[in-house]
Ligand SMILES: Cc1cc2nc3c(=O)[nH]c(=O)nc-3n(C[C@H](O)[C@H](O)[C@H](O)COP(=O)(O)O)c2cc1C
């Protein structure tokens with residue numbers, strides 16, 4: 176059954192949403208689902224921009240067939256060769272035998288790695304800055320390497336001013352009828368997922384994202400059409416601004432984040448006490464998480480969000496508690512940088528989690544470790560209470576100086 180959407184007289188949304196998938200990339204929980212967007216342009220030649228994940232292939236194929244209504248499909252522009260967008264290429268080639276596949280040399284190579292149909296005979300290879308005219312529409316290709324994979328490019332239709340932005344400007348979250356960001360409460364209902372998507376999926380490649388934003392800033396963009404989540408046709412500056420913040424690794428919000436691991440609750444109690452002290456010093460926007468309870472993708476995203484962060488962990492078999500260690504390793508993997516942090520350790524006989532957390536954090540770029548690093552021997556006593564109070568002062572100073 177088709178359920179395509181008309182964006183303008185020539186351009187149609189032919190993607191679909193999946194609300195059944197538990198884990199995107201088999202690792203990121205997506206309680207709100209995800210959409211796989213695809214766009215079909217009905218010009219003198221017909222042009223499809225990317226396909227979808229196999230999970231929504233039936234809806235997608237029905238949409239394409241309905242919009243084409245008997246016409247053949249001339250071009251498939253492949254902006255991104257990751258399987259969440261290219262799963263249906265082989266099926267399209269069977270259905271539309273004259274289909275030409277537009278991609279760069281890396282894209283074409285990847286198609287050959289994933290599939291075994293004859294790619295070369297239908298490949299239309301483009302270079303950075305090349306364009307493709309399909310009649311009324313004219314697509315200019317700008318390479319965006321590592322925004323998410325090395326072959327990624329974005330396509331700009333100079334006729335409509337539409338930027339087909341691949342994974343950039345995407346977000347987790349299924350579309351529920353409303354196709355445009357201005358039709359939903361984006362800031363309230365989508366932004367957390369958009370941040371979590373960006374940080375976890377492309378957060379490591381801030382430099383490359385900034386390069387792409389720079390390239391795009393010279394284009395007269397009227398609409399941004401990403402491969403996941405709603406389309407942007409109003410207030411583009413809001414979302415471009417968010418991307419600029421995230422990609423440049425500066426805190427998005429002035430605020431304090433407290434993340435702990437705790438087996439029996441003593442480290443958790445210490446963090447609750449610290450939080451109370453911080454609140455009494457006037458710190459607003461304090462957020463606290465248990466690293467065993469909250470998914471790591473949320474924690475990484477929150478770490479990118481706030482200006483000042485405390486990590487607390489018991490010593491566990493002479494190591495950092497595994498959930499906390501995973502978080503710190505994941506932050507490193509995402510090039511986390513430019514933050515004020517503090518470390519609290521706990522242990523009963525030989526404390527080492529503090530030193531090990533400090534080592535991991537010190538290996539990241541421009542991380543300032545606030546004093547004192549607090550050591551708790553099993554539970555908070557008077558001396559440790561005093562240390563936490565001194566730390567609360569340092570945290571207040573850090574949050575207040577944050578932009
Ligand atoms: C499996 C296990 C291994 C531990 N290994 C160490 C250790 O190597 N060194 C240490 O000082 N304490 C170790 N501890 C003790 C805890 O770090 C300590 O009891 C701490 O106070 C627990 O804090 P919590 O109440 O927040 O869980 C271990 C505890 C458990 C359960």
Ligand SMILES: [Fe+2]
Nearest residue numbers: 255257323342
């Ligand atoms: Fe991707």
Ligand SMILES: [Fe+2]
Nearest residue numbers: 257259342402
């Ligand atoms: Fe994607």
